[in-house]
Amino acid sequence: MPLVIPVILGSVRTERQGERAARFLVTQLEARCIEAPLVDPAALQLPLLDKMYKEYPKGSAPPALEELATLYRRSDAFVVVSAEYNHSIPPALSNTLDHFLEEYSWRPSAICCYSAGQYGGVRAAMQLRAMMAELGASSIPSLLPIPRIGKALDAEGNAQEEWLTKAARRFLDELVWYAEALQAKRAGGTPY
Numbered sequence: 001m002p003l004v005i006p007v008i009l010g011s012v013r014t015e016r017q018g019e020r021a022a023r024f025l026v027t028q029l030e031a032r033c034i035e036a037p038l039v040d041p042a043a044l045q046l047p048l049l050d051k052m053y054k055e056y057p058k059g060s061a062p063p064a065l066e067e068l069a070t071l072y073r074r075s076d077a078f079v080v081v082s083a084e085y086n087h088s089i090p091p092a093l094s095n096t097l098d099h100f101l102e103e104y105s106w107r108p109s110a111i112c113c114y115s116a117g118q119y120g121g122v123r124a125a126m127q128l129r130a131m132m133a134e135l136g137a138s139s140i141p142s143l144l145p146i147p148r149i150g151k152a153l154d155a156e157g158n159a160q161e162e163w164l165t166k167a168a169r170r171f172l173d174e175l176v177w178y179a180e181a182l183q184a185k186r187a188g189g190t191p192y
């Protein structure tokens with residue numbers, strides 16, 4: 001079965017840089033014939049969490065949440081693209097993720113973190129790793145940290161530095177391995 005791997009972007013600032021990394025990863029996944037829809041909380045105009053998706057009576061959730069639930073249920077893995085705000089997870093990313101729970105289960109995730117500076121957002125990634133585990137979508141061992149994102153990628157998400165394409169290849173090889181393994185295992189059922 002062809003893989004479906006949404007790329008979840010976690011910043012909504014008008015001047016955001018994260019779109020560069022998200023677009024880059026969508027392109028890299030699509031080059032592998034993987035369906036990789038961009039989940040953009042700004043475009044979806046996701047509200048601040050009031051009710052989780054599962055708390056709405058069936059059929060009455062806002063259309064954006066219904067759309068995401070449908071996408072997540074047919075997904076095989078998630079790529080999460082995170083900036084670092086004050087050494088932590090950007091609130092827009094927490095908010096985007098928090099609307100769902102069971103929809104992530106039994107699927108792996110992979111964390112791409114980035115920053116304007118030299119640390120590439122890894123401090124936020126460590127917290128995000130714990131969060132993804134709690135959501136039921138534990139992250140793969142490798143991270144894809146992108147330091148100095150404004151230089152590493154152009155506005156369309158094209159890599160400007162050779163190391164990045166190489167690192168992304170290895171990162172996605174690893175994710176695809178886990179995604180295929182769990183896809184096959186899910187086909188045989190899940191514990192609950």
Ligand SMILES: Cc1cc2nc3c(=O)[nH]c(=O)nc-3n(C[C@H](O)[C@H](O)[C@H](O)COP(=O)(O)O)c2cc1C
Nearest residue numbers: 011013015016017018083084085086087115116117
């Ligand atoms: C509220 C806020 C807090 C930030 N905190 C950090 C930080 O702790 N570490 C860091 O390396 N960069 C930090 N930065 C700089 C970000 O790395 C940089 O602005 C990045 O582009 C943010 O991602 P975004 O443009 O997609 O929102 C911060 C930026 C903002 C807006």
